[in-house]
Amino acid sequence: MSAFAVHTRATGSQARAGLLSTAHGAIETPVFMPVGTRGTVRTQTLGQLERLAPPMLLANTYHLLLRPGIEVFERFGGLHRWMGWTRSILTDSGGFQVFSLATSRTIDDEGAAFQEVVDGPRVVLTPERSIAMQRAIGSDVMMVLDHCVEATCEHAEAQVAMERTHRWARRSLAARGESGQLFAIVQGARFEDLRRISAAELTSIEGFDGYAIGGLAVGEERAEREDLTELVASLLPEDRPRYLMGVGTPLDILEAVHRGVDMFDCILPTAWAQHGRVFTMRGKVDLRKGLHRFVDAPLDETCECEACTRHSRSYLHHLVKAREPLGWQLLAEHNLHFYVRLMTDIRAAIRADAFVALREARRPIVMTEEPGDE
Ligand SMILES: [Zn+2]
Incomplete structure (x- = not known):
């Protein structure tokens, strides 16, 4: 049985309301997840978060892997207990941060090797290592490791990254074991044909609990982002949640909900x-x-x-x-x-x-x- 159900569809829009069930509660969608990058939503105390009462936070695997490290979560039995958060947690895979933050990174089929800072230790992130870390965090919803590229990259480069993302999605699925839910990530940069291939390939694989739309909100034009969101959302199964990663402004959210997206995260509220x-x-x-x-x-x-x-x-x-x-x-x-x-x-x-x-x-x-x- 799916952990997600749509219960209302809007007229004249692809907007939909649903319920996503996790081990830490039922989440009404569309939902916005505050970003708790390093086990903290910046500047906010646990008391403030409890008054705000978002049903789900996002935590960044990349940052938590570097500091405090997987051993701390293994010792404490996960991020929930360690930070005192009792509601749901979604983790990203670290793929986006490897792309956007790391220095001297090399990516091949095995995974990504990178340094956080020059002269820092070399860290290797494979699909299996990302899942192991997300499991140690005790994530309710995990993401597959994906290979991100620039919004302006050429078709050939976007295709290589997309195909690698598909192979990594299968490896992530094989590594998940008895754990929380796992979402695949549709890639393909700004190319419609690649987005179609990516959605078709990933939805043909049994076992994903939801689908993320990756590689947007990385510098493309608004109209392009909205068109690609609409296209990909229309290609995803009706009975699985759709998560637009890293988006966005209140306007972006209104427009993406209109196009059938259920889940959002963004650092804007605290960054602004x-x-x-x-x-x-x-x-x-x-x-x-x-x-x-x-x-x-x-x-x-x-x-x-x-x-x-x-x-x-x-x-x-x-x-x-x-x-x-x-x-x-x-x-x-x-x-x-x-x-x-x-x-x-x-x-x-x-x-x-x-x-x-x-x-x-x-x-x-x-x-x-x-x-x-x-
Ligand atoms: Zn106020």
């Missing part, structure tokens, strides 16, 4: 907060700007987070300007609340068959500056 930038129900706000210095009003009067219920914009502006860590922490909590609430609104709209109206209403607001903040 570090620079004083926030999302509100009236648009984007840059708290670095002097116009907030005397504003005795909450950041977002519709939000229930601590920044919005306890502080004025003037005070938050001061924290940002003075580079106080509390400013980053409060704004990160606010942005995460904004994302979690966006997903709650999206799910409610799909269930009420009002997603198309929600999309039309939110699209003009989510990525433009709040009136007065231009």
